Amino acid sequence: MTSTRLTGREALNRVLASELAVNRRAVVMGETVRLAGSSGVLHGLYDRFGPSQVIETPVSENGIFGAALGLALAGFRPIVEIYSADFLLVVANEIIGDMCKWRQQQARPGPMPIVIRGCMGPNAKGGLGPEHSQSMEPYFHHAPGLVIVTPGTPRDMAGLLRASLRSPDPVLFFEHRRVYDLADEIPDDESFIIELGRAEVVREGKDVTLVAWGWMRSEAEIASSVLDAEGISVELIDPRTIAPMDHEAIRRSVARTAQLVVAEEAPRTGGVGAEVLARAVESAARPIRVARVSMPDAIHPYSASMERLFIPNANTIADAVRRLVSSARSAPPVLAR
C-alpha cells in the first residue's frame, strides 16, 4: 500500500476533498472557508467544489449551526468549521440542546450526520490568549449523544476524520494547532479509516499506565522515553476519542500496572481526566494508584512565557509519574470499591 508524507493540515484537506467528491450532499460551511478556513485546512476546496459545497457564511455561529441542523434533517452531511474551538460555547445550545437531543426527543433514530471541526489549543509560540487556546473537550464530554475526537497525530487526523464522516452521530472534531504542523506517512488508500472509540497503545510498558490525547500525546511520548531511560516502564495510551472513551483499554492496562496517570491540557476541575480516573478506580479489581497532570484552574495568560508555566509538558508529566512511582513505596494506595 502506498503512502504519502503529509502534515496534519494536508491530511485533513485530502480527506475532506475525497468526501466532497463522492457525496454531493456533503457541504463544508463556516467563516472564511472560501479562502482556506481559519487554519488553512480548506485550501483549494472552494475552487474545486464551488459555492454549493463550500459555503462561506457570515460570522453568525448560531445561524451557521442551526442551519447545519436543518441541512442534516433534510438529508445533507454538513461539515461545519468553527473558527476556533473556543467559540463553540456560543453555540452550546445548538450542539447540546438541539443536535444531541433531537433524535431522542423526536424519537427518530436516524442519522444526525453533522461533523463540527475546528482548531484548538495553543500553537507552538503560544500567547493566543484565553479565547483561542482552551481545551474544549471537558465542556462537551458531559453531553449525552455527542462523539468527541481529539487526534494526536496527522495519521489519526486522517483516519478519524474519515470515520467521523461515516458517523451517524454528531461529532466534535478537535484539531490541535500543534498537531497541524506534525508530519506522518498517511496511507493513500481512500478507505483508510480509524474506528471511533478505540484507544491506541502508543507504547507498551509494565510499571505505569499513562493516558494522554491531543498534543499531550506528543509530550507524553517524550516523557515516556525519558522515564524508560531511568528504569520506569510506561504504557502510553492515546484514547483518540474522548467520547466514546475506551475505558476498557485503560482498564486492561491498569489491571497489569495498578498505577495510572492522566495528562490533560485542560484545567483540572471537572476535566476528562477526572472521569478517566474515576472509571479506572471503579472498575479495578484491586487497589490502584492514580494521579493527574493538568493545567491549573486558571485562564490562559496572553503572555506566552506565563502560559508556558501553566501547560503540562514532557517534564511535568515525567515528574508526576516519578512522584507516583516513588510514593508507591511509602503510602497506601487508593482503595477500589
Place this chain on the structure above:
Amino acid sequence: MLTAKRMTVEDLASAYRVMMLSRRFDEWLGELNHRGTPVPHYHSGVGQEALMVAAVTPLRRTDQMIYTHRGYGHLLAKGISLREIALDLFMKAGGTNHGLGGVMHVNRPDLGVPGREGVFGGRFAIAAGLALAAKLDGRDEVTVCFYGEAAGARGNLYEALNMVVLWNLPVIYVAENNGWSFSSRTEWLYPEGRMSRVWRGFEIPVEVIDGNDAEEVFATVSRAVARARAGEGPSVIEALTYRLEPHIWRDKAAYQPPDEIASWRRRDPIARAARRLLELGMNQNEIDSIACWAEDEVERTIAAVEAAPDATWEDGRHQMEV
C-alpha cells in the same frame, strides 16, 4: 407581482373544519385541566386558529413547517392526526415520540414536520437550513417557520435573517403576535408592539395582517409561498391575533384584563369564518354540523387515548438506540 390566491368556499370550509377541531380539542383539554387531570405542557391556542390553520393550508405535503408550542392547529393542518397529538400529549404509546418529547416535540418528517427545538430562537436558523437544503437540491419546496414573542426577541433571528436574505432562501417567517409573552405584553418587549419591524431593513416583503381573518392569512401566505417557490426569496408575515386563554396550564392569567379578552372574543376567528361561510353560500346547518363533527371527533379521540397504554421506557429506549 404575484397575485393573491383567494380561498374558495371549499377551501374555507375545509380550513374551518380544522380550526373547529383545534378549538374543540383546546376546550376539552382546558376542561380536563380545570377538573385537575394533568395535561402536561399544554398551551392553549384558543383564538389563534385562523392563523395556525390558514397559514399552513397553502403548503404541500413536502413543504417544511416549524410550529410553535401554542395550539395544535398547525400540526392538524399539516396532516398530523388528532390521535397522534393527543397520544404524545398524554405520554401514551403510539404517538410520534413515545413519551420522549411529549406534545412539545410532535413530529412527522414524512409530512414536513421535522420536530421542534427546545430553547426558543434556534428555529430561525433551522428553518434556514431546511430551506437551504431545498435550494441546493433544486427542489421548489418552501419552509414556513412560525414564531412567537419569545423566539423573536433572541439574537438568533438576526443571524438567520441575514443568511436567508444573503442566500435568497425559500423561507417564510410567520410572527404570531398574540399580545402576550406569558405575562408580558408584546408592547413591553417590541417597539409599538410590532414583532416584524426588525426585518424591514432588508427590503424583503414584510406584511402585518389580521391574523384572525382566515382568508387574509391564506392569501398572504399563498403569495409568500408562490414567491419563495419561484426563487424570489424570503418573506415575513406578522399576524395580529390574541391569546384568549392563559399562557400555560398552571397560569391563572389574572394579568389579562377581562374587558380586553371580551373585546377579542368578539373578534373570534371561528365565528368570523362561520359568518363568511354563510356569506359565501353555505347554510347554517352545514356549518353547525362541522361543530358537531369536531365535538364527536375530540370526544372519541380523548376516550381512546385515555384508554391507550402509557408509553414505557422500553418503547422509549428502543427509539433511542440509534
